Amino acid sequence: MPTGFDAEKVRADFPVLQQFVNGKPLVYLDNGATSQKPQAVIDEIVRYYTTENANVHRGVHTLSQQATDDYEGARAKLRRLLNAADDQEIIYTRGTTEGINLVAHSYGRPNIGPGDEIIISNMEHHSNIVPWQMLCEEKGAVLRVIPIDDTGELLMDEYEAMLNPRTKLVSITHVSNALGTIQPVEQIIEMAHAHGAPVLLDGAQAVPHLPVDVRQLDCDFYVFSGHKLFGPTGTGVLYGKAELLDAMPPMYGGGEMIKSVTFEKTIYNDLPYKFEAGTPNIAGAIGLGAAVDYVQSVGYQAFGPYEDELLEYGTKALSSIGGLRIIGTSPRKTGILSFVIDNIHPHDIGTILDAEGIAVRTGHHCAQPVMQRFQIPATARASLAMYNTKADIDALVRGIDRVIEVFS
Amino acid sequence: MPGLSDLYQEILLEHNSKPRNFRRVENPSRTAEGYNPLCGDQITVYLKMSGDIIDDVAFQGVGCAISRASASMMTQSIKGKKLSEANQIFDAFHLMVTDPISEPDYDTLGDLETLSGINEYPTRIKCAILAWHTLRSALNDQGKKVTTE
Ligand SMILES: Cc1ncc(COP(=O)(O)O)c(C=O)c1O
Numbered sequence: 376m377p378t379g380f381d382a383e384k385v386r387a388d389f390p391v392l393q394q395f396v397n398g399k400p401l402v403y404l405d406n407g408a409t410s411q412k413p414q415a416v417i418d419e420i421v422r423y424y425t426t427e428n429a430n431v432h433r434g435v436h437t438l439s440q441q442a443t444d445d446y447e448g449a450r451a452k453l454r455r456l457l458n459a460a461d462d463q464e465i466i467y468t469r470g471t472t473e474g475i476n477l478v479a480h481s482y483g484r485p486n487i488g489p490g491d492e493i494i495i496s497n498m499e500h501h502s503n504i505v506p507w508q509m510l511c512e513e514k515g516a517v518l519r520v521i522p523i524d525d526t527g528e529l530l531m532d533e534y535e536a537m538l539n540p541r542t543k544l545v546s547i548t549h550v551s552n553a554l555g556t557i558q559p560v561e562q563i564i565e566m567a568h569a570h571g572a573p574v575l576l577d578g579a580q581a582v583p584h585l586p587v588d589v590r591q592l593d594c595d596f597y598v599f600s601g602h603k604l605f606g607p608t609g610t611g612v613l614y615g616k617a618e619l620l621d622a623m624p625p626m627y628g629g630g631e632m633i634k635s636v637t638f639e640k641t642i643y644n645d646l647p648y649k650f651e652a653g654t655p656n657i658a659g660a661i662g663l664g665a666a667v668d669y670v671q672s673v674g675y676q677a678f679g680p681y682e683d684e685l686l687e688y689g690t691k692a693l694s695s696i697g698g699l700r701i702i703g704t705s706p707r708k709t710g711i712l713s714f715v716i717d718n719i720h721p722h723d724i725g726t727i728l729d730a731e732g733i734a735v736r737t738g739h740h741c742a743q744p745v746m747q748r749f750q751i752p753a754t755a756r757a758s759l760a761m762y763n764t765k766a767d768i769d770a771l772v773r774g775i776d777r778v779i780e781v782f783s
Numbered sequence: 784m785p786g787l788s789d790l791y792q793e794i795l796l797e798h799n800s801k802p803r804n805f806r807r808v809e810n811p812s813r814t815a816e817g818y819n820p821l822c823g824d825q826i827t828v829y830l831k832m833s834g835d836i837i838d839d840v841a842f843q844g845v846g847c848a849i850s851r852a853s854a855s856m857m858t859q860s861i862k863g864k865k866l867s868e869a870n871q872i873f874d875a876f877h878l879m880v881t882d883p884i885s886e887p888d889y890d891t892l893g894d895l896e897t898l899s900g901i902n903e904y905p906t907r908i909k910c911a912i913l914a915w916h917t918l919r920s921a922l923n924d925q926g927k928k929v930t931t932e
Contacts, residue, residue: 718800720847722822723791726907730787738822752823752845781791782848 380681386762388413399732407758419665449664458588463646470611471579472502474598479506481623489515496521498551527554527703549581553742554703555711586675606666610659627652678761713754721755789900798852804841817917817929835866854914
């Protein structure tokens with residue numbers, strides 16, 4: 376059923392999309408890697424640097440006050456986006472990767488010891504694998520991995536069987552970047568909590584598509600990247616429950632994160648500043664705030680069903696191509712169409728599509744264990760955003776026909 | 784951008800679908816493994832030397848059309864050659880794919896010239912060159928895993 380969503384109107388807000396690449400209109404289907412930025416975000420960053428640039432939390436002068444207000448105003452927008460209880464639970468980061476590393480360092484190191492267990496899944500991005508491997512190595516803890524089935528869904532029975540009193544943390548992707556599967560996060564969290572284990576959700580691929588309510592989910596940590604949510608690169612958020620964040624030592628020492636320093640003793644600042652040492656990415660944070668405004672003005676309730684329709688359309692269209700196999704076929708998916716074609720390597724698919732002006736990602740998508748699970752070296756991945764259209768999918772299908780023709 | 788047909792030429796596609804010397808070598812005198820962490824391409828090159836002559840050379844692994852065809856043509860071009868000649872071919876090939884300005888050494892390169900279009904596709908140069916770096920590692924018997932990064 377058509378949703379009546381006006382994607383063309385949204386598309387018009389994104390200057391990058393209005394260009395030709397290799398002589399063809401750009402068809403941007405690499406939103407899982409990074410999304411494009413609407414004019415409103417670009418303008419806000421220009422406005423900040425043009426009229427307001429100053430350091431935050433430092434000066435008594437007017438510009439510093441304005442910059443601080445906007446920087447903190449963006450934090451409040453992010454708090455509302457996630458429905459967190461308090462602004463102090465929103466920590467600015469450089470992105471998902473830094474958020475996970477911060478939790479591994481500041482929550483993991485004090486709380487996880489020899490023989491303790493951390494649970495992740497078989498469909499994590501490397502950024503939700505490697506920090507835990509490093510922690511396990513250091514502490515003598517054990518990393519346990521929830522297996523997945525052939526459609527790309529978690530085996531929840533195996534997860535249940537894995538939970539035990541030694542489980543100290545569960546860290547799971549909300550939406551898989553390689554497969555598009557939406558995880559049953561409510562259930563995952565409930566089960567972990569029943570065993571006293573906190574849960575971190577990697578929301579990098581979720582926030583651009585799904586409304587997230589951290590209080591309703593009752594998750595303990597939630598991380599995402601601003602650049603995948605139509606915001607600037609080098610921005611992101613770590614949400615943590617205040618009582619957990621309060622008890623955690625800082626990761627970086629420096630300015631901003633202290634209340635007072637003497638050579639005998641340093642008193643750390645309150646949340647969230649304890650975790651924000653040094654001059655932050657002020658323009659980035661303010662730009663991210665503008666991205667949140669933009670997303671909310673379009674509205675999850677409007678673009679969500681539209682994206683579902685687009686995914687269904689794309690799934691049908693790609694499935695009808697002979698020799699093409701979609702990787703990740705759970706009925707609970709968003710945004711991602713990963714595929715392989717018989718006897719044609721994804722890299723070659725990517726190059727030929729690029730010549731047609733179509734941008735997709737090819738490779739292992741920083742998720743090599745998923746590729747190993749499906750016994751493939753790589754996939755080609757089309758990833759959607761709210762500005763994509765059925766015409767983009769049609770162009771992709773024509774592009775794939777061309778790939779097959781070149782190799783026939 | 785040049786036409787795709789410059790890149791995916793008939794001869795390249797043919798080497799991709801029927802790669803030459805795509806097998807193991809029994810009792811190889813030297814082997815080396817190569818890996819491109821960006822795309823997961825992986826190759827093993829086997830050499831059988833008698834003195835400084837390359838008696839046999841073969842490869843196995845997974846990769847895109849460009850890396851397979853490049854590896855396949857490489858084995859053809861160096862089989863039966865002296866070590867010094869193989870190194871010369873390596874240098875000519877390396878220059879051709881990485882330097883769009885220099886005139887390729889057609890005499891040394893032979894069929895390998897087919898891959899000259901690759902220097903217009905910076906993202907794919909590593910695909911073409913993986914087998915060659917792996918070969919060089921085997922030739923010099925460094926025996927450590929080669930990566931393109
Ligand atoms: C699921 C998932 N987690 C983590 C990341 C890492 O995000 P970033 O590179 O922005 O830190 C990504 C992005 O590629 C992702 O898709």
